[in-house]
Amino acid sequence: MSKTLFDKVWDAHVVREIEGGRSVLYIDRHYIHEVTSPVAFSGIRNRGLKVFRPQQTTATPDHNVPTLNQHLPIEDEQSRSQVETLIANCKEQGIELFGLNHPKQGIVHVIGPETALTQPGMTIVCGDSHTSTHGAFGAVAFGIGTSEVEMVFASQTILQPKPKTMLIRVEGELGKGVTAKDVVLYIISKISSSGGTGHFIEFGGSAIRSLSMEGRMTVCNMSIECGARGGMIAPDETTFAYLKGREYAPKGKEWDAAVAQWKTLYSDKDAVFDTVYEFDAADIKPMITFGTNPGMGIAIDASIPYSDHLSGSDKVSFEKALQYMGFNSGESMIGKKIDYVFVGSCTNGRIEDFRAFAQAVKGKKKAEGVTVWLVPGSKAVEKQAYEEGIVDILKEAGFEFRQPGCSACLAMNADKVPEGKYCVSTSNRNFEGRQGQGARTLLASPLTAAAAAVTGQITDIREFIK
Amino acid sequence: MAIPKFVTFTSQAVPLNIENIDTDQIIPARFLKAVERKGFGDNLFRDWRFNKTGDKIETFPLNDHRYSGKILIAGKNFGCGSSREHAAWSLFDYGFRVVVSSFFADIFKNNALNNGLLPVQVSESFLQEIFTAIQSSPSTTFTVNLEQQTFTIDSTGHTFSFSIDGYKKECLLNGYDDVDYLVSLKPEIETFENKKNDK
Numbered sequence: 107m108s109k110t111l112f113d114k115v116w117d118a119h120v121v122r123e124i125e126g127g128r129s130v131l132y133i134d135r136h137y138i139h140e141v142t143s144p145v146a147f148s149g150i151r152n153r154g155l156k157v158f159r160p161q162q163t164t165a166t167p168d169h170n171v172p173t174l175n176q177h178l179p180i181e182d183e184q185s186r187s188q189v190e191t192l193i194a195n196c197k198e199q200g201i202e203l204f205g206l207n208h209p210k211q212g213i214v215h216v217i218g219p220e221t222a223l224t225q226p227g228m229t230i231v232c233g234d235s236h237t238s239t240h241g242a243f244g245a246v247a248f249g250i251g252t253s254e255v256e257m258v259f260a261s262q263t264i265l266q267p268k269p270k271t272m273l274i275r276v277e278g279e280l281g282k283g284v285t286a287k288d289v290v291l292y293i294i295s296k297i298s299s300s301g302g303t304g305h306f307i308e309f310g311g312s313a314i315r316s317l318s319m320e321g322r323m324t325v326c327n328m329s330i331e332c333g334a335r336g337g338m339i340a341p342d343e344t345t346f347a348y349l350k351g352r353e354y355a356p357k358g359k360e361w362d363a364a365v366a367q368w369k370t371l372y373s374d375k376d377a378v379f380d381t382v383y384e385f386d387a388a389d390i391k392p393m394i395t396f397g398t399n400p401g402m403g404i405a406i407d408a409s410i411p412y413s414d415h416l417s418g419s420d421k422v423s424f425e426k427a428l429q430y431m432g433f434n435s436g437e438s439m440i441g442k443k444i445d446y447v448f449v450g451s452c453t454n455g456r457i458e459d460f461r462a463f464a465q466a467v468k469g470k471k472k473a474e475g476v477t478v479w480l481v482p483g484s485k486a487v488e489k490q491a492y493e494e495g496i497v498d499i500l501k502e503a504g505f506e507f508r509q510p511g512c513s514a515c516l517a518m519n520a521d522k523v524p525e526g527k528y529c530v531s532t533s534n535r536n537f538e539g540r541q542g543q544g545a546r547t548l549l550a551s552p553l554t555a556a557a558a559a560v561t562g563q564i565t566d567i568r569e570f571i572k
Numbered sequence: 573m574a575i576p577k578f579v580t581f582t583s584q585a586v587p588l589n590i591e592n593i594d595t596d597q598i599i600p601a602r603f604l605k606a607v608e609r610k611g612f613g614d615n616l617f618r619d620w621r622f623n624k625t626g627d628k629i630e631t632f633p634l635n636d637h638r639y640s641g642k643i644l645i646a647g648k649n650f651g652c653g654s655s656r657e658h659a660a661w662s663l664f665d666y667g668f669r670v671v672v673s674s675f676f677a678d679i680f681k682n683n684a685l686n687n688g689l690l691p692v693q694v695s696e697s698f699l700q701e702i703f704t705a706i707q708s709s710p711s712t713t714f715t716v717n718l719e720q721q722t723f724t725i726d727s728t729g730h731t732f733s734f735s736i737d738g739y740k741k742e743c744l745l746n747g748y749d750d751v752d753y754l755v756s757l758k759p760e761i762e763t764f765e766n767k768k769n770d771k
Contacts (some may be wrong), residue, residue: 121757130757132764142656144607147642155750158758170605184605191607235655235679251683253750262746262753262759267737300649303678304717333652335678354757389713399592399652418700419647423591516601516654525624537596537653539619 108374110271111340112306115246119229121263125189128265134228136163138201138215138443139212140170141194141518146255147195159262165196166204168213170518173481173508176206185519195506199259211297212484212510215239215452216271219323221485222352226341226443227366235330236534241338242322243345246306248336254285262403269335270304270380272397273373275311278387283567285462286321287532287551291315291393291403297383301551302334306371306540307382311340313387319348320458327453328534331400334370340372392567394439395536395549397427402536406554406566410437430538431546432526434542439548439564446529447478447559449539450508451515454532455483457490464499464570466556471564472504480505481513481520517542518572530558575688577747582715583670584641586633587706593646594653595680599662601654606649613665634666638710642669645702649673650691651680660684669718672723674699685740686750692716692723700733701725704759718745 109117121130145164150157157163168184172548180186189206195400196203204210210217224240229249230380231237233255236484252367257264274293294301307329322339329337346365350357356364373379389541391405404411412435413424428434449455449463460482472478481499482488488510492496498506514521515533517540523529525544532555536547548564587729601617620632628635644663660683660692663671670747674696676684684691694702705712705725715724718741724731742748754761 118768121761124739126737126741128737128739130754130761132761132768138755141604148608149751153755168603188605188607198660233655233657249655249679251655251660251679251686251687253657253683257751259753260751260757261761262765263754263757265739265750265754266682296633299652300675300677303649327726332651333677385652419589419591422589423647426590427592463625516596516599518604535594537594537597539600540596543600543619543624549631 108377110373110377110379111244111308111338111371112246112271115229115244116268121476126264126265129360130263131229131266131297132263133231133258134162135223135230135506137218137230137237138163138165138255139214139234140167140188141452142252143195143255144188144191145197145544146172146252146259149256150259153260155260157201160200161200161444162262163199163570164204166211166214166217167206168190169512169516171511172208173479173511173513173521176509179350192395194391197559200369209485210233212486213452213455213512215327216455216483216487219319220352220513222349225349225355225364226296226345227371236327238329238334238336239323239327239452241326241329241336242319244338244341244368246336246338249330259353267304272302272307272334272381272383273379274307274309274383274385274386276309276313276385277311278313280313280387281476282392283392283553283571284390285551285553286317286324287392288393289548291395292324292390293385294328294332294401295393295403296385296439297332298308299331299399300333300495302329302332305334307337309332309337314339315342318458319344320456321415323456324453355471392551392554395553396431396433396439397424398534398538399427400534400538400549402427403549404439404542406439406564407481408439409517410435410439412436422464440566444548444563445476445527446523447476447555448481448514448529448531449555450479450481450513451533453481453534455481456488457487459532460487460491460496463552463556466553466567467503467505467560468499470503470560473560476559476562478505478513478559479508482510494497514541530555530564575686575743575747575749576690577668578718578744580715580717580719582640582713583643583662584639584711585643585645585658585702585706585714586639586641586644587703588633589703591647592649592652595651595656595659596653598651598659599656604656604658609661611665613661613667616662629643630737635677637644640757642667643714643716644668644671645699645706646673648673648675650676652677654681657683657687660687664689672699672702685744688744690716690744692734694732696735701730
């Protein structure tokens, strides 16, 4: 029978199916961090259990960590306690930990791929919704809650209902200044922030194929922002070239065998998806959000929509969002003054993102009065940015390059946007208060962030780079 | 470790007629720094319930003295965003046992079910009926019967039959949790691992 890519990977990991449509799903790789793991560790301890397969779990602190002076003890007492608890728990359970200042530390969804712990055909979970990132390698990867983290600790399996499948195809060539981030913001603006709920998405089409692994990760990362359980892309030569030679990738004969197996991971020609969307790459422009969920995105040169076509709670929610943002329908986004720029996160904190940002700001100067946080996704990204001379370009233009962590994406550390201030952010969520109480987030690509950082206002990158 | 058993009850409800309520609103990230699961109810909907100086915002439904009870009624796409289980913990800790909406985000739904908090998905029109009933009489009560899978507006007698997967229903009614079940499967899991490694 014809199968989708998702079905192939999922079915190969079902230990048993139980009544009511749930499956006991075997997990190949489990990533943990300091925020969603402590209660799960207490849970197995209270049951008198040990972690069943500690060698399949990898830990790193990322959500809470400061992005300056990481060699010093963490100032915030609670953050420090969470990070110390992670260290103690990993030691007790024999789990490998990439702690602060370790060369492999970083945002969990950045370090998994860059060390090749993430590989095609795997099932991967983490107590973090952006686990969908790893789907870029043709893995079934999705975020779970803490109860489920405990299930994985206890049994290396979880109980899950099998999601429906969705194919999103983007065909054609991407225009100037249009990045992977714009592609995914465009898709979410079309299908809404709940359009993918209950589904696992496969992204395909020539525009997706043309993306680098970094770009594919950006797309899969944000599949949760349309409500999907995860997103994935069939592995191909781009995938294999990225993985080859990385630390945990198979070597020698094992590599050849692995690639041969990975090449079977694609949706069969006549495989049937529950839902299919097709988009034309030529319709996609640089995108920016104007509201308080990631589905509220528009082309950067468009004006803020009206709510006339909405009614009831749809209308109320739309107007509440505009009020929070301090925007009015009909206004143009271009030219709006901004206060902060954040480049980083598991969405856009990879080397390619900083290359793009540096290229765009090279020879220019940071706008006065704008605070810019450039936060690498990992120690490896940080190191590479120094080695490639990216940091020199940034410094020359008046920017500071920080140390790795989740940072202002969710503002659990000190990197908080003040109330009422506008932040052009390369992260994934523009929810109320996400970047700090009362903060106003405008989601965009690293290129659009670069244009804002040097002009101090929302700027069309296509005008900026011509 | 059992979860609390779910028993049939009748209660007033708190209406929150807002769509796309994400888990950052349910419990902001700055309150996720605990290493133990306790006290999260204090910070439920923190930035909608309290202003910056910590005073209650009286117009917010949870602070409105007319509304109370163990049932939260919310607009569609409730629980979207972050996978933080703290969202389900904070709702439960505050005293809610049921959340009613016309649409739930997947991860939230799983997290709720794993913690004895019942997500009841109703039609958009029934949801509006509930809001209307509360609007005309805030003290109106509702009855949730998991055994029968029904949610009833007591004042009108209108009942909605909701669906839930059979396994999770049994877990909630009996207070079973998944970890005990999965641990009991270890021999089967080991056999699966051996087969997988042979391939």
